[in-house]
Amino acid sequence: MLSYRINVIGAGSWGSALASLLAQNNNETILWGRDSDQITEIKKTGKNDNYLPNIQLDKNLNYSCDFDSICQCDALVIATPSKSLRYFLKRIKKIVNKPPPLVLTAKGLEPQTNKFSHQVVGEEMGDDFDFAILSGPTFAIEVAHKLPTATTIAATNKKLSEKLVSVFKSDYFRPYSSCDIMGVQIGGALKNVFAIAAGICDGLHLGNNAMAALINRANIEMLKFAKIYDCQPETIMGLSGMGDLILTCSADMSRNRTFGKKIAGGLDILKFNRENKTTIEGINTTDAIYNLAKKHKIQMPITQSVYNVLHNNLDPKTAVIELMNRETKPEL
Template identity: 35%
Template sequence: MTTDSCIGVIGAGNWGTTLAKVLGENGKRTLLWARREELCREINETRQNSAYLPGFTLPESVEATHDLKHICQSASLLIAVVPSHTMRETARELGNHLNGEHVVVHATKGIEQGSFKRMSEVLREETCLRKIGVISGPNLAKELAARQPTGTLVASRYDEVFTRTHAALHNDYFRVYQGRDVVGAEIGGGFKNIIALAAGVAAGLGLGDNTKALLLTRGLSEMARFGVAMGAEVMTFGGMAGMGDLIATCSSPLSRNHQVGARLARGEKLEDIQRDMRMVAEGVKMAKAAHDFAKKKRIDLPIVAAVYHLLYEHHEVPLLLKELMSIPAGPEFAALTV
């Protein structure tokens, strides 16, 4: 097994910075790529990323850089953590410096809008990469940065991708499990953001645990149905990248998607919320991508449809609840058949 002494993290948002912190605490030299040079300077001079991960100090072994070529020459294991809408552009830039021996694991939870492409597909299209994987699980960045115990899934067809990523990230507060269903891991990580928006709406309205449980269980059912239609294995959605991520994201006010839903329930406009937020709430884009795909493939996804109507057709929040509660209730597991 290759032991990586230097690892590259592409993206210095809160999740990328958190993963860089974990790698640094594991004794790995870590090159953290940021698009803005002033952010690189702040990280290198102060050991802080005040914009995206305030209150946490990065290890000395983490070095921020604006130079993708330098990262690709220094590290053969890269973790890509950029928003879904910038993945293609970033992959194209990376592609100029990668070779077939590089391993890239992405930790982006979303689907490319318009094309319905998963992030591993985008990476494959824009680079020469073969060894690709995905990190997905119940991973709220601030909790992991605070060393609160959690776990994640690394899914790939290649054992090398898992063993190297496991060796880099696994420690006494971050457990790294292996999977092979890349499609399921990517769909679970992206789809749960839609359900988290709906859960945020419920929280913003002051609704109780019964309502949240209904959203989680029916949301999991829709996730599995959508995932199977995309080629995933249904069992994946009962694990880290499905139920695990769904519980964490739908239950926590730390989740950006949960925050968006709660603020919509309080009467704020989506445009104003997005303007205020430094970080991307992937559920907003994912809701449109999933809704468009479901419409094209004639897949019944009531929660997705309701969230889409709230975000893009400006339905009022009470109408969203009425829409969901007026859906005929049939056999519970019918949603798992496509």
Template identity: 40%
Template sequence: MAEAPVAVLGAGSWGTALAIELGRHQPVLLWSHSAQEVAALARDRENRHYLPGVPFPESLQMEADLGAALAAAAEVLVVVPSHAFAGLLARIAELAPELPALCWATKGFDPESGGLLSEVAAHYLPHAGRAVLSGPTFAAEVARGLPTAITVAADDPALAERLARRLRSDHFRPYTATDLVGVQVGGAAKNVMAIAAGISDGLGFGANARAALITRGLSEITRLGLALGGEKETFMGLAGLGDLVLTCTDDQSRNRRLGLALAAGQDVAEARAAIGQEVEGINTAREVWHKARELGIEMPITEQTYRVLYEGLDPRRAVHNLLARQMRAEGL
């Protein structure tokens, strides 16, 4: 009997990269909401829009029918932007209400409720096991088979172990965890800090400022994560510090590039259009800032980034506001 495939739902850069990586050693179905996109990917045997020049392995096949992908799959991995997550899960719940487990590699909060994506999953698929894949990963490097380490967190350790075995290869190393909350918060909130780091570097403020921003940004992320029920150790791991450092320091990060563009004088719409892909940190800045205010958590970098994005605050003024804050002891 043929091995049942992993269904990867979402054919953007990250979804395609994960499908390629998984497809190197097992059957994979890659689904897209666009039948036209599915046809192009099946014809070209590569994602020429997002990952040109990276061929699909033979065991990676395209699927335009969501129901068929769900019915055939041994595991389901959702990799769509956060704003599309709830809508896709609603469809999954209609087509496969008894789905035993759901994994996602989406980083962000639900823009409608402001909640974690695990809360969205619990709403639509209350009986399914839940797992999230996160960590310091750029799609292009994963697709090319470069060494990568990630975290798989699940509400059931056995589910995390099972998914990790699916993902593991000689160049792709998953670590397991049970802190579903902390891994999600780290993966989402770091995008806000990456925008801030891009602004700082774009204004020419140098390596000292970048290091300070990453360090204090980690404190902000940790405060939020602990308030939401995460574990402190998570934020010193791959899904916390690792992902934060990566996305704040390398121009492969779309969020960092947005910050660089804002520092150069572009507005949010112009910068977003020039990047041409989802920039999760824009929505996440709003959700994190509202969540921080709701919980009474001090997140000054997040606040200033939110004000630049949504209130038109001049980036230089935002930096001045951060430096003018009252002195305090270092710590969380």
């Protein structure tokens, strides 16, 4: 018996992996995509080779390009980049008088406003609207391959978080419940900034000692930033914070880390920004976090260095020297 109607917006790698997981868990799930040719091909082959090559999606998964029909459900996953969240919220509002709870998966801030996802949801859906954030150390391809994965689902209330944990949980996907919405978002967003730094570190061949120090001090910057919003420090030390930071800084599948390596190799950043079509969440996030830290008078030297490399033409090697030559201080 099908237990829960939970649909997924976004037929990219993450949306497809989550939709297949949900269908396998005996939920009634539809994967929505805007490209009718893509959806037709996935229906025919059971594969989304553009994003998850040679992976068979669950046979119980359904597909659609009809946006109106997918909004009639118990919960709705939005697996699209941060820049399109507001657009989809507006569409959902027009279709249903009482929208279902949402599960947001993007790790970043809205580029136009530098607002976190919960702020965008509050503006569009109201402050009392129920939603959740799914975040943690996850690569879509590994979830699609059914490799062991742990993550966090933070929701506006405990009941929703626990319900979603039961809906997503499988023998290879283990979610943990939380109500620290802001803390989970901070980890997911800031790790993109530090992944760029990690890519630069690796690209300059600075060694394992430097990488370990970078990840540790990046986590300290996360904790400092989280204090602004009274987040739980345990969240920053958990899967959505430290866990995601370690994964994104150490694995070449990270787009932000790869971008950092290209910078170390002499990438023309201005040209890249003009021509690149792939979303690098860390670029916009660096701008937003740098300015918020400046506003609240918080010292975040790694974030500042990445910002200066991206926007002030600071040579990456010079950035490393400046970080190492900062005035000495107690560790904590």
